[in-house]
Amino acid sequence: MKSPNMLIPILLAIAGISTAFAEPAQKAPSAASLNRTVSVTLPDSEQVFPAGAGADIANSQCMICHSAGMVTRQPPLRFGEWTAEINKMRTAYGAPIAAEQVEELAKYLTVINGKP
Numbered sequence: 767m768k769s770p771n772m773l774i775p776i777l778l779a780i781a782g783i784s785t786a787f788a789e790p791a792q793k794a795p796s797a798a799s800l801n802r803t804v805s806v807t808l809p810d811s812e813q814v815f816p817a818g819a820g821a822d823i824a825n826s827q828c829m830i831c832h833s834a835g836m837v838t839r840q841p842p843l844r845f846g847e848w849t850a851e852i853n854k855m856r857t858a859y860g861a862p863i864a865a866e867q868v869e870e871l872a873k874y875l876t877v878i879n880g881k882p
């Protein structure tokens with residue numbers, strides 16, 4: 767008859783094998799790696815629209831979604847084309863520009879980036 771004491775080394779051996787195959791514990795990120803401060807230098811870009819009548823509307827309404835450069839770097843447009851462009855921003859993208867502001871804004875955009 768086998769001694770029950772023989773079971774103890776066998777069980778210890780099985781336990782040792784199973785821990786050897788166990789996944790290594792996930793290393794938690796250290797507080798230092800979560801709270802690190804980085805410094806970036808952004809490329810120069812036009813921060814605001816050029817001064818002029820209507821610039822206030824452009825500065826407050828046209829930079830909600832994109833930069834001023836998105837507007838000033840476009841090829842020059844006629845007054846009617848700027849009006850259509852502003853209305854596209856309103857209807858297609860939901861730009862919150864009052865209908866009464868469209869004409870003044872289109873005049874301004876024609877002055878800063880327009881053609882006759």
Ligand code: HEC
Pocket residue numbers: 824827828829830831832836837840851852854855859860861862863871875
């Ligand atoms: C609600 C968001 C929003 C606002 C506010 C907004 N735009 Fe845009 N605008 C867009 C998006 C989105 C595009 C990019 C469309 C694309 O990538 O094709 C865009 C692109 C443009 C372009 C590039 C040509 C084109 O049609 O894609 C011009 C010019 C422009 N916007 C003018 C204006 C002007 C002027 C105003 C202020 C009256 C304005 N936007 C306000 C969303 C907006």
